[in-house]
Amino acid sequence: MRYLPLTPDDRARMLGVIGAPDVDALFVDVPAAARGAAFDLPPHAGEMEVERALAALAAKNRAAGAGPFFCGAGAYRHHVPASVDHIIQRSEFLTSYTPYQPEIAQGTLQVLFEFQTQVAALTGLEVANASMYDGSTACAEAVMMAQRVTRREKAILCGGLHPHYAQVTQTIAHAEGMEIVRQPAAIDPGDTVIAAIDDQTACVVVQTPNVFGVVTDVSKIAEAAHAKGALLVVVTTEAVSCGLLKSPGEMGADIAVAEGQSIGNALNFGGPYVGLFAAREKLVRQMPGRLCGETVDAEGRRGYVLTLSTREQHIRREKATSNICTNSGLCALAFSIHLSLLGGAGLRRLALINHSRARELADAVKGAGLEVLTPRFFNEIAVRTPGPAAALVDALLADGIVAGVPFSRLDPAAGLDDVLLLAATETTTSEDIAALAAALARRSGR
Amino acid sequence: MTMNTVGRPTRPDAAAEAAAAPASLTGGRGLLQDEPLIFERGGWGKTGVDLPAPAHDAADLAGFVRDEVALPGLSEPETLRHYVRLSQKNHAIDLALYPLGSCTMKHNPRLNEKAARMAGFADLHPLQPAATVQGALELMDRLAHWLKTLTGMPAVALSPKAGAHGELCGLLCIKAAHEAAGQGQRRTVLVPTSAHGTNPATAAFVGYSVAEIAQTDDGRVDLADLAAKLGPDVAAIMVTNPNTCGLFERDIMEIARLAHEAGAYFYCDGANFNAIVGRVKPGDLGVDAMHINLHKTFSTPHGGGGPGAGPVVLSEALAPFAPAPWVVAGADGFQLAEQPAGEAAQAFGRMCAFHGQMGMFVRAYAYMLSHGADGLRQVAEDAVLNANYIKARLSGALTPAFPDGPCMHEALFDDAWLEGTGVTTLDFAKAMIDEGFHPMTMYFPLVVHGAMLIEPTETESLRELDRFCDALLALAQAAKAGDAERFKAAPVLAPMRRLDETLAARKPKLAWRPEAETG
Numbered sequence: 001m002r003y004l005p006l007t008p009d010d011r012a013r014m015l016g017v018i019g020a021p022d023v024d025a026l027f028v029d030v031p032a033a034a035r036g037a038a039f040d041l042p043p044h045a046g047e048m049e050v051e052r053a054l055a056a057l058a059a060k061n062r063a064a065g066a067g068p069f070f071c072g073a074g075a076y077r078h079h080v081p082a083s084v085d086h087i088i089q090r091s092e093f094l095t096s097y098t099p100y101q102p103e104i105a106q107g108t109l110q111v112l113f114e115f116q117t118q119v120a121a122l123t124g125l126e127v128a129n130a131s132m133y134d135g136s137t138a139c140a141e142a143v144m145m146a147q148r149v150t151r152r153e154k155a156i157l158c159g160g161l162h163p164h165y166a167q168v169t170q171t172i173a174h175a176e177g178m179e180i181v182r183q184p185a186a187i188d189p190g191d192t193v194i195a196a197i198d199d200q201t202a203c204v205v206v207q208t209p210n211v212f213g214v215v216t217d218v219s220k221i222a223e224a225a226h227a228k229g230a231l232l233v234v235v236t237t238e239a240v241s242c243g244l245l246k247s248p249g250e251m252g253a254d255i256a257v258a259e260g261q262s263i264g265n266a267l268n269f270g271g272p273y274v275g276l277f278a279a280r281e282k283l284v285r286q287m288p289g290r291l292c293g294e295t296v297d298a299e300g301r302r303g304y305v306l307t308l309s310t311r312e313q314h315i316r317r318e319k320a321t322s323n324i325c326t327n328s329g330l331c332a333l334a335f336s337i338h339l340s341l342l343g344g345a346g347l348r349r350l351a352l353i354n355h356s357r358a359r360e361l362a363d364a365v366k367g368a369g370l371e372v373l374t375p376r377f378f379n380e381i382a383v384r385t386p387g388p389a390a391a392l393v394d395a396l397l398a399d400g401i402v403a404g405v406p407f408s409r410l411d412p413a414a415g416l417d418d419v420l421l422l423a424a425t426e427t428t429t430s431e432d433i434a435a436l437a438a439a440l441a442r443r444s445g446r
Numbered sequence: 447m448t449m450n451t452v453g454r455p456t457r458p459d460a461a462a463e464a465a466a467a468p469a470s471l472t473g474g475r476g477l478l479q480d481e482p483l484i485f486e487r488g489g490w491g492k493t494g495v496d497l498p499a500p501a502h503d504a505a506d507l508a509g510f511v512r513d514e515v516a517l518p519g520l521s522e523p524e525t526l527r528h529y530v531r532l533s534q535k536n537h538a539i540d541l542a543l544y545p546l547g548s549c550t551m552k553h554n555p556r557l558n559e560k561a562a563r564m565a566g567f568a569d570l571h572p573l574q575p576a577a578t579v580q581g582a583l584e585l586m587d588r589l590a591h592w593l594k595t596l597t598g599m600p601a602v603a604l605s606p607k608a609g610a611h612g613e614l615c616g617l618l619c620i621k622a623a624h625e626a627a628g629q630g631q632r633r634t635v636l637v638p639t640s641a642h643g644t645n646p647a648t649a650a651f652v653g654y655s656v657a658e659i660a661q662t663d664d665g666r667v668d669l670a671d672l673a674a675k676l677g678p679d680v681a682a683i684m685v686t687n688p689n690t691c692g693l694f695e696r697d698i699m700e701i702a703r704l705a706h707e708a709g710a711y712f713y714c715d716g717a718n719f720n721a722i723v724g725r726v727k728p729g730d731l732g733v734d735a736m737h738i739n740l741h742k743t744f745s746t747p748h749g750g751g752g753p754g755a756g757p758v759v760l761s762e763a764l765a766p767f768a769p770a771p772w773v774v775a776g777a778d779g780f781q782l783a784e785q786p787a788g789e790a791a792q793a794f795g796r797m798c799a800f801h802g803q804m805g806m807f808v809r810a811y812a813y814m815l816s817h818g819a820d821g822l823r824q825v826a827e828d829a830v831l832n833a834n835y836i837k838a839r840l841s842g843a844l845t846p847a848f849p850d851g852p853c854m855h856e857a858l859f860d861d862a863w864l865e866g867t868g869v870t871t872l873d874f875a876k877a878m879i880d881e882g883f884h885p886m887t888m889y890f891p892l893v894v895h896g897a898m899l900i901e902p903t904e905t906e907s908l909r910e911l912d913r914f915c916d917a918l919l920a921l922a923q924a925a926k927a928g929d930a931e932r933f934k935a936a937p938v939l940a941p942m943r944r945l946d947e948t949l950a951a952r953k954p955k956l957a958w959r960p961e962a963e964t965g
Binding site: 001005027030039040041044049051058059060071075081083088092100101107118120128130131135137162167168170171172243291295298303305308340342346350356376410 | 481483484485489490491492493494495497498499500501502503504506507509510511512514515516517518519520522525526528529530532533534535536537538539540541544546549551553554555557559560561562563564565566567568569570571572573574575577578579580581582584585592595596598607608609610611613614618621642643644646647648649650651652653655656693694695696698699722724725726727730731741747748749750751752753754755769770784785794795796797798799800801802803804805806808811812814815816817818819820821822824825827828830831832834835837838839851852854875876879884885887890904905906907908910937940941942943944945946947949950951954955956957958
C-alpha cells in the first residue's frame with residue numbers, strides 16, 4: 001500500500017521491541033464481542049484506478065464553466081489567479097496545523113495577521129478573527145455573541161437574509177435558548193425592521209446586498225438598534241461587493257460577517273468556504289474563534305501568536321465563547337493571497353466589472369420581457385418569471401443554460417415561486433448574457 | 447583549518463566555527479528571509495491582477511459607494527516571494543514527523559488534491575439543478591456508504607464542517623430526540639475529566655449543563671462514578687474512544703449499557719477513530735452518535751488550521767432527527783432533500799448553508815478507495831504499532847502515564863521523569879524544535895501532570911520513528927545530566943525564539959495599522 005511505509009520485516013522487528021507476539025495483542029482491550037468485525041468494502045486500489053473512478057464521477061457533473069451560468073445566492077463563480085492555488089498547495093501551508101508552536105509556525109501566523117487586517121479593512125471594523133467555517137455559521141455565532149454582549153435573548157432576522165443563514169441561526173441560537181424572530185421574506189424590506197426592535201432585542205441581522213440582490217444602506221437601522229441598546233449585525237454573502245459598497249462599519253454595524261468564498265476560493269459545490277467575522281474593538285473579548293496577535297520573541301524580534309485564548313474551548317471548556325476549534329485556515333490563506341494580488345485598487349475594479357456585468361444582465365432580462373424586482377443591485381438580481389421559476393430553470397437547462405436559482409429552492413414556504421435569482425460576475429460573458437436573453441424570450445413566448 | 451582550493455572550509459569543525467558567527471547585517475538568516483507584512487512594502491494603489499475596464503459605471507449606486515479599500519496590491523512575482531518566504535517559517539508533515547497527539551497528522555496523498563480540483567467537482571455551484579450534479583451526489587452517497595459501513599451505523603449526517611461542528615450536530619440530534627419523547631427535562635451531559643475542551647463547550651453551546659465523570663487509575667472512565675451520576679436529568683454522555691489518554695475504554699459496552707438503561711444517549715467523540723478504523727465498528731460498541739474528523743482519519747489536509755469536515759454517524763433512534771440536507775437515491779437518480787418536510791419533518795434544522803465540505807468529501811473518498819477495507823485495517827494496525835513502538839523505546843527514559851498494557855494510536859507520558867531537572871514539559875517541547883521535530887501535544891489531557899501526548903500515525907517509516915526516538919532519548923539524557931540551560935533557552939535554531947504570549951494578550955494588537963494611527 002503506497003501510503004504505508006512499514007514493511008513486514010519492520011513490523012516484526014517492532015513487535016519484538018514492544019514484546020508483543022502479534023498485532024492482535026495490541027488490541028487486547030477491545031471487547032471480545034467487537035473483535036473480528038467484517039467490512040463489505042472493496043480492497044485497496046492503485047492511483048490510476050482511483051483517479052479513473054473519481055474522474056468518472058466528475059464527468060457526470062456539468063461544471064459551472066461549461067456554458068452560460070447564472071447561479072449566485074450565497075456562492076459566486078469568480079476567476080482565481082493560478083498563483084493562489086499554487087501557493088496554497090505548498091507543503092508548509094497545506095500540511096501544517098493550527099499554530100500551537102509559534103516558533104515554527106510564523107508563516108501561518110503572519111498570514112493570519114495579514115488576513116485579519118484585510119478583513120478589518122473590508123468590513124470597516126477594527127478587529128477580525130482568523131476565520132469561521134463559512135458565512136452562515138459566522139452569522140449564527142454573531143447572534144450568540146450579541147447575546148453575550150447585551151445579555152438579551154432576542155434576535156431579529158431581517159426578511160432579506162439568506163434563508164439558509166436564517167435556518168442555521170435559528171437552529172444553533174435557538175438551541176442555546178435564544179428567541180429568534182424571523183421576518184417574512186421580502187425583496188426590499190428597507191427599514192421596516194426598525195418597528196420590531198425593542199429593549200429586549202440583542203441584535204438585528206441585516207444582509208446587504210440581500211438575498212434578492214438589493215443594496216441597502218443600513219445606517220438608519222443601526223441608529224434605531226443602538227437607541228434601544230441592541231447591536232447591528234451586517235451580513236454579506238458576496239465579499240467582492242465590499243470593494244464597492246459602503247462598508248458595514250461605515251454604516252454603523254457592531255459585528256460584520258461575510259462569506260469569503262468569492263475571493264480566492266472555488267465553488268466546490270458548497271464547501272469548504274471561509275467565514276469572515278469582524279467587530280468593534282471593544283467587543284473583542286466576546287468574539288468567537290481564533291485570534292492572532294503581534295508580540296515579540298526572546299530577542300525582541302516581532303512575531304505573532306494566537307492570543308486571547310482564554311475565550312476558547314481548550315482553556316475555558318464549558319465557559320468558552322464558542323465550541324469552535326479548527327477554523328478555515330487554508331481557505332483564509334487563499335482569500336488573503338487573492339486579496340494581496342488585487343489590492344484595494346484591483347478589488348475596486350473587480351467589483352465595478354461585476355456590477356457592470358449585472359447591469360448588462362438586468363438590461364437583457366428586461367429586454368426579454370421579464371420584470372427585474374431588485375431596485376439597486378451589485379452583481380445579482382431577482383426577476384419575476386411567467387410561471388414557477390423552478391420550471392423555467394429546468395426548461396433553460398435543455399438550452400444548455402444554468403439560469404440561476406429559484407428562490408423557492410431556498411424557502412419554499414415564502415410564496416415567491418415566481419422569483420428567480422440571477423448573478424453575473426467577471427466570468428460571465430456578453431455571449432452568455434445574450435444566450436440567456438434569447439432563451440428567456442423564446443421560453444416566455446415572446 | 448582545512449580549506450579547499452576556493453577557500454571554503456571543508457571540515458565539520460570549521461563549519462561549526464562558521465555557524466557561530468554573529469548575526470547577519472540585515473536580519474536575514476541564510477535562506478530564511480526576514481519578510482515584512484504586505485502592508486509595509488508599498489504597493490498602495492497597485493494591483494497584480496489585470497482586469498479590463500468595466501463597460502458601465504456605478505452611477506446607479508450613487509450614495510451607496512465607499513472609498514477604495516485601503517489595501518496594497520502585489521504583482522505576481524512579489525506575491526510568490528512573500529508567501530514562499532513565509533511558508534519557510536512553518537513546520538509541516540512533509541518536513542518531518544508531526545506528533546501532535548489527538549490531531550492525527552498523517553501524510554496527505556496528492557492524488558486527493560488532484561481529484562478535488564477536477565472541474566467536475568471544484569467548479570460546481572451548490573445550487574445547480576440536481577440533474578447537473580449527479581456525480582457529486584453519487585460521491586456523497588458513496589462516501590456515506592463507506593462511513594456507515596466502517597462504523598456499523600445506519601445513518602450519517604454529512605454537513606458538519608469540523609469535529610466540533612459534528613459534536614454540535616450530534617448533541618442537537620440527541621436534544622431533538624429527547625424533546626420528541628417528552629424527555630426535555632434531560633439537561634445534563636456527562637463528560638470525562640480527560641475530554642477534549644470542545645465536548646463541554648459544545649454541551650454548553652446547546653444549553654446543557656456539564657458534569658464531569660471521574661477517571662480510574664488506569665486511565666479509563668470510572669464506571670461507579672458514571673452509574674452514580676446517570677439519572678433522569680442526564681441527556682447524554684460524551685466519551686472519546688479510544689480516549690484522550692490513548693487507551694481503549696475496555697468497559698465501553700458497559701458504559702453504553704448503563705447510559706441507555708438510564709435513558710441517556712451515548713455520544714462518542716470520534717477524534718481517535720484512526721486507531722480502530724477497519725478493525726472495530728463503533729456501532730458494535732453501543733454508540734448512538736459519533737463524529738468523524740475527515741481531516742484526521744481520512745487524511746484531508748489540516749491546512750494550517752482547517753478546513754476540516756466532521757460528518758456524524760447516527761443510530762436508528764437518532765437518524766430521524768438528522769439535519770438537512772441529505773442525499774436521496776431514487777429511480778431517477780440522486781436528489782438533495784433540502785427542506786425538512788413530510789416524513790423528514792423531525793429534522794432538527796440546518797448546520798450550514800449548502801451541503802457540507804464537498805472538497806473534503808472528494809479527498810476522503812479518494813483516500814478510502816485507495817486504501818480499501820484491507821488498507822484501512824492496516825492503517826489502524828500500523829498507527830497502533832507505531833505508537834506502541836515509541837512507548838516501548840522511550841519508556842526507559844520517560845515515564846509513561848499508563849505503563850501497563852498497550853496503548854492505542856498515541857503514547858502518553860507524564861513529567862514525573864523530569865522531577866528535579868529544572869526542565870518542564872514546555873521546555874522539553876521547545877528543545878524538540880531545535881532537533882527538527884514538532885513537539886507533541888503538551889499539557890493535554892488535563893488529568894495527567896505535564897502531559898506529553900505523542901501520536902506518530904501510520905505514515906511514518908521505522909527509520910523516521912527511530913530518528914525521533916533517538917532525538918528524544920538524547921534530550922532526556924541531557925535533561926537528566928543537568929543541562930537545563932539548553933532547555934530554558936530553546937528553541938535557538940527555529941525562525942523565532944520563544945514568543946511573549948503574555949504581552950500579546952495584555953495589549954492585543956490584532957491588525958496592522960499605519961504608523962500615524964498607532965502613535
